[in-house]
Amino acid sequence: MKKLAFFILFVSLFLCSCGKKESKSDIDYIFLDRVGSMFYMEDYELFGAKTKNIDFQFVDYVAVQEYDLTKEIEGQELFYQKLYDITDQLLHLTDNHVLSGITANDPPDTDMEQVLAEMKKIYGDTSPELIAYELQLGSFPPPEYKDSGEIKVWAGDVIGSFIPQKDSDAYLKKWKLFMQELNEEEWASWDTFTQNARMQWVLWQNGKDQKRVMFFGSHAGICRTLHEQISGQQKKSFT
Numbered sequence: 001m002k003k004l005a006f007f008i009l010f011v012s013l014f015l016c017s018c019g020k021k022e023s024k025s026d027i028d029y030i031f032l033d034r035v036g037s038m039f040y041m042e043d044y045e046l047f048g049a050k051t052k053n054i055d056f057q058f059v060d061y062v063a064v065q066e067y068d069l070t071k072e073i074e075g076q077e078l079f080y081q082k083l084y085d086i087t088d089q090l091l092h093l094t095d096n097h098v099l100s101g102i103t104a105n106d107p108p109d110t111d112m113e114q115v116l117a118e119m120k121k122i123y124g125d126t127s128p129e130l131i132a133y134e135l136q137l138g139s140f141p142p143p144e145y146k147d148s149g150e151i152k153v154w155a156g157d158v159i160g161s162f163i164p165q166k167d168s169d170a171y172l173k174k175w176k177l178f179m180q181e182l183n184e185e186e187w188a189s190w191d192t193f194t195q196n197a198r199m200q201w202v203l204w205q206n207g208k209d210q211k212r213v214m215f216f217g218s219h220a221g222i223c224r225t226l227h228e229q230i231s232g233q234q235k236k237s238f239t
Contacts, residue, residue, distance in 0.1 A: 029082045035063040037094045046104050047118040054104040058097035061225040065177045102215040112206035127155040133197035141187040152204040160194035174226050
């Protein structure tokens with residue numbers, strides 16, 4: 001399997017200073033649900049600029065596949081509310097949650113060109129365009145981003161380059177648990193999806209009304225999880 005250096009580099013950049021258990025005092029609150037969590041912080045410095053706010057989204061990819069509304073699970077009384085007291089119990093409930101995305105919103109006066117310069121030092125040259133397949137798009141096609149003065153993107157490898165042809169049907173069956181629209185919409189046919197969707201992508205946006213940096217890595221997490229389930233290989237195959 002190819003190495004996910006791009007993904008690992010981005011994740012390690014944040015986990016070095018924002019590990020869930022290492023910096024509890026820096027977290028403003030946690031939002032927890034049945035299959036994931038979101039850690040929210042304010043005034044966090046990122047790429048040389050202080051953000052307005054930043055949230056880290058985590059997903060338990062195995063729990064998504066086993067989702068059952070009728071099933072009582074540990075910690076249910078803590079779900080769907082802002083949790084300001086970051087206790088060991090709460091952190092225990094998120095032990096299987098994997099970083100899947102980051103959204104950093106910057107103040108209007110942020111020097112986004114400086115932010116871009118710092119990002120290029122880490123990620124290199126930007127990509128000319130990106131079809132941003134997120135999860136649960138419903139009947140709406142994925143947004144497309146093209147290089148401009150307001151938008152810059154970095155695109156990881158396409159998903160199809162990580163899926164063995166002999167296991168393609170098995171991956172499709174399991175991936176539909178995360179994206180029900182697969183093979184239901186023309187833009188979401190399995191072939192189109194695997195040839196265009198990226199394992200991970202990063203967006204830099206310097207708009208008049210919105211300045212932000214976004215990272216999306218759920219497809220890498222899904223692929224890693226399904227690879228273990230289908231082939232029986234360990235996580236080290238993706239590191």
